[in-house]
Amino acid sequence: xxxxxxxxxxxxxxxxxxxxxxxxxxxxxxxxxxxxxxxxxxxxxxxxxxxxxxxxxxxxxxxxxxxxxxxxxxxxxxxxxxxxxxxxxxxxxxxxxxxxxxxxxxxxxxxxxxxxxxxxxxxxxxxxxxxxxxxxxxxxxxxxxxxxxxxxxxxxxxxxxxxxxxxxxxxxxxxxxxxxxxxxxxxxxxxxxxxxxxxxxxxxxxxxxxxxxxxxxxxxxxxxx
Numbered sequence: 133x134x135x136x137x138x139x140x141x142x143x144x145x146x147x148x149x150x151x152x153x154x155x156x157x158x159x160x161x162x163x164x165x166x167x168x169x170x171x172x173x174x175x176x177x178x179x180x181x182x183x184x185x186x187x188x189x190x191x192x193x194x195x196x197x198x199x200x201x202x203x204x205x206x207x208x209x210x211x212x213x214x215x216x217x218x219x220x221x222x223x224x225x226x227x228x229x230x231x232x233x234x235x236x237x238x239x240x241x242x243x244x245x246x247x248x249x250x251x252x253x254x255x256x257x258x259x260x261x262x263x264x265x266x267x268x269x270x271x272x273x274x275x276x277x278x279x280x281x282x283x284x285x286x287x288x289x290x291x292x293x294x295x296x297x298x299x300x301x302x303x304x305x306x307x308x309x310x311x312x313x314x315x316x317x318x319x320x321x322x323x324x325x326x327x328x329x330x331x332x333x334x335x336x337x338x339x340x341x342x343x344x345x346x347x348x349x350x351x352x353x354x355x356x357x
Contacts, residue, residue, distance in 0.1 A: 153237050
């Protein structure tokens with residue numbers, strides 16, 4: 133992935149989330165998401181944490197070499213582990229501390245563009261450290277994009293008129309899922325990119341036909357949580 137593509141993909145991913153939440157009232161921000169126990173406002177606060185993490189990481193260059201790339205980074209984050217459960221509870225309590233859910237939207241709209249500007253200013257040959265790993269800057273941006281795209285889809289089940297994530301950002305997330313699969317896996321022919329992302333992350337279960345087409349590779353799913 134070129135650095136320009138990584139920057140543009142992150143900008144598109146964050147702009148997509150803004151497009152979903154910007155015009156929601158407080159009632160809309162309290163609708164359910166695909167993330168168990170999280171409302172729209174809760175999930176937005178979680179993604180806001182990624183944007184804040186990006187600002188810290190991009191302002192704190194690290195020495196190389198990288199120990200993970202934009203695909204292998206995800207292998208440290210199994211679905212449903214104890215740390216994820218604790219984080220989910222922390223997010224719910226933190227979101228509830230805001231006087232109104234719309235306060236999270238205002239903070240997101242300040243922070244996300246700042247993270248994108250920092251990404252565009254970062255040394256494309258540089259390294260950053262985050263979550264206990266060292267990554268090349270473009271790979272770090274790709275991890276942020278992948279997470280933003282997945283959570284964009286998580287935001288929308290109770291928001292039928294919400295826009296979908298943009299194609300460049302989706303392409304990065306799809307490439308990540310492809311990288312997590314074994315090389316000989318063939319994606320079921322009926323899946324579009326959204327189907328793939330939702331099933332690869334366990335948001336939507338595999339059907340019997342999916343399992344038949346995937347064969348032994350069905351055991352890899354979900355690829356990440």
